[in-house]
Amino acid sequence: MATIRKRQWTNKSGTHEAWVLNYMDANGERHRQQFEKKRDAETKRKEVEEQIGKGTYRPDAATTTVQKACENYASALQTRLDRGELTQEYFDNVAGHLWNYIAPKEKPPAVAGKKDQLIRFEYGIGSLKLAQATPKTITDFRDNIRKTGVGVVTTRQILGTLSRALANAITDNLVAVNAAKGVRVVGKRSERAKKVTPPSKIEISAVIAAAEENFRYKLIFAAASGVRASELHALRWKHLNLKAGKVTVETRVDSKRNEDTTKSEAGLREIPLGAAVVTSLKAWKLKTEYKEPEDLVFPNTVGSYENHRNMRKRVFMPTLDRAAVELAKSGKKLKRFGWHALRHFAISTWIEAGLAPKTVQTFAGHSSLAVTMDRYGHMFPSDDHKTAMDAIASSIFANGA
Numbered sequence: 001m002a003t004i005r006k007r008q009w010t011n012k013s014g015t016h017e018a019w020v021l022n023y024m025d026a027n028g029e030r031h032r033q034q035f036e037k038k039r040d041a042e043t044k045r046k047e048v049e050e051q052i053g054k055g056t057y058r059p060d061a062a063t064t065t066v067q068k069a070c071e072n073y074a075s076a077l078q079t080r081l082d083r084g085e086l087t088q089e090y091f092d093n094v095a096g097h098l099w100n101y102i103a104p105k106e107k108p109p110a111v112a113g114k115k116d117q118l119i120r121f122e123y124g125i126g127s128l129k130l131a132q133a134t135p136k137t138i139t140d141f142r143d144n145i146r147k148t149g150v151g152v153v154t155t156r157q158i159l160g161t162l163s164r165a166l167a168n169a170i171t172d173n174l175v176a177v178n179a180a181k182g183v184r185v186v187g188k189r190s191e192r193a194k195k196v197t198p199p200s201k202i203e204i205s206a207v208i209a210a211a212e213e214n215f216r217y218k219l220i221f222a223a224a225s226g227v228r229a230s231e232l233h234a235l236r237w238k239h240l241n242l243k244a245g246k247v248t249v250e251t252r253v254d255s256k257r258n259e260d261t262t263k264s265e266a267g268l269r270e271i272p273l274g275a276a277v278v279t280s281l282k283a284w285k286l287k288t289e290y291k292e293p294e295d296l297v298f299p300n301t302v303g304s305y306e307n308h309r310n311m312r313k314r315v316f317m318p319t320l321d322r323a324a325v326e327l328a329k330s331g332k333k334l335k336r337f338g339w340h341a342l343r344h345f346a347i348s349t350w351i352e353a354g355l356a357p358k359t360v361q362t363f364a365g366h367s368s369l370a371v372t373m374d375r376y377g378h379m380f381p382s383d384d385h386k387t388a389m390d391a392i393a394s395s396i397f398a399n400g401a
Contacts, residue, residue: 002045004038021045064174066133066165067103067126072172073165074098089254097161101145102126121148130175133166138180152187159183196375198344199337203323206334210322215315217284218298219342224277226346226364228252229339231267233306234259238293242282245273249365257305267365312339351379 002023009016019041021033035041074095081091099105103126123144128137138159145155163180170178199207208219222232230252239248248270253259261268273281285291290303300306316339324334343364350360357380361372 004041004045006038007034062129062131064130064169065126066128066130069130069169069172069174070098070103070126070165072174073168076168087254087258087260088256089258093157094161097158098165101158102162102165121145123148130166130169133175133179135179135183138162138183142183142185146185152185156185159185195378196344196348198348199335199341202327202332203334203337204342204345206323206327207319210326211319212315214284214287215319217280219319220277220280221298222339222342223345224274224349225271226343226350227271228343228365229308230254231365232298233296233308235297236293237285237291237295237297240281240297242278242285245275245278247271247273253305255308259305269362269365271363308339347376348379351376354381 002021005020005022007018007020019035019038021035021041021044022030023045024030033041033044035044077086077091077094080086081088101121102124104121104124105126123141125133125137125141141162142155142159145158146152150158159180163178163183166175166178166180169175204223208216208223211219218232221227222229225247227235227247227249231249234251234253235247235249236251239250240246241248250268251259251261252267281297284297290296290299295303296305298306320334320336324336327334347360347364350363355363357372357377358369360376361369364372366372
């Protein structure tokens with residue numbers, strides 16, 4: 001039980017008084033806090049007694065800041081990075097959330113070597129004590145992030161990093177409750193997943209025709225398999241079964257050329273390949289000097305990972321330019337698209353061929369069917385739905401029933 005007593009003392013400046021709160025936590029440790037006003041001591045007493053009763057009281061939560069919790073979490077991640085348990089890209093992304101948004105610093109410790117922060121966020125909560133990190137303060141933090149124009153997906157990622165930092169603080173016994181857990185980020189209707197509009201068959205054919213021979217093999221595979229760029233650049237010949245006509249996707253490579261497993265369990269998948277695609281791959285294997293099982297299928301000139309950004313700028317964009325010129329000769333226009341549109345195109349062809357939504361989800365490596373339908377649902381044919389509705393209507397409502 002917590003108790004409050006009045007303390008008085010006299011010095012040269014006069015007589016003074018304060019209110020002292022004494023209590024013992026669940027571990028039997030005694031604590032003592034002093035307040036200028038009795039009502040502040042009473043408020044703290046009620047708070048402490050409630051937390052002790054629930055088993056959620058942590059004395060360090062009143063003095064430890066969110067920034068300190070972030071530093072501890074970054075240190076734990078650094079240890080995991082050194083052990084090879086996560087990629088440099090993931091670590092850098094988390095560091096960006098920590099030091100650009102959650103606890104902004106002039107010189108973020110986790111991204112040393114960079115000249116300056118790219119983001120100036122004024123609503124960080126680094127100085128907030130862990131005891132003050134409540135669902136309300138986290139919700140306000142979320143709203144401030146959104147107010148500055150940050151999108152729904154990035155806001156969710158920032159809050160996810162904060163939640164994991166607080167979970168780490170729980171492990172360190174600094175706090176008992178993760179106030180960020182369960183805080184939702186809901187965007188406006190206009191911010192929902194955009195419906196995908198893939199390039200047309202005419203456009204893809206023109207781009208493939210305009211490509212240099214070696215690059216053409218890569219374009220054909222990307223437009224047929226729908227693999228992500230990170231998965232394409234990590235693909236090895238051992239992942240291809242040209243006899244059975246299928247590719248196994250199980251690895252990816254990040255922008256810093258660190259290879260890892262796919263982003264999620266759903267990313268581990270097998271995709272069947274058409275005969276023409278297999279023929280193209282066989283031709284490429286005969287031509288390339290890197291054809292051993294462990295060799296990359298589409299490496300750079302020295303057999304290592306292709307730099308995706310460099311490939312887009314140096315090869316892909318000029319190919320689009322040439323394709324646009326050729327289409328213009330026949331009065332057609334090429335609507336320029338990015339490399340990821342090749343994935344959209346592949347998925348659209350699967351849908352057009354009549355593959356079931358669940359099959360499309362599996363081949364695409366989407367984490368859920370909802371993701372597939374949000375992005376591509378409008379492409380699935382609705383004739384069967386129309387026929388079913390006609391049958392229902394004619395049997396029930398035809399005579400005005």
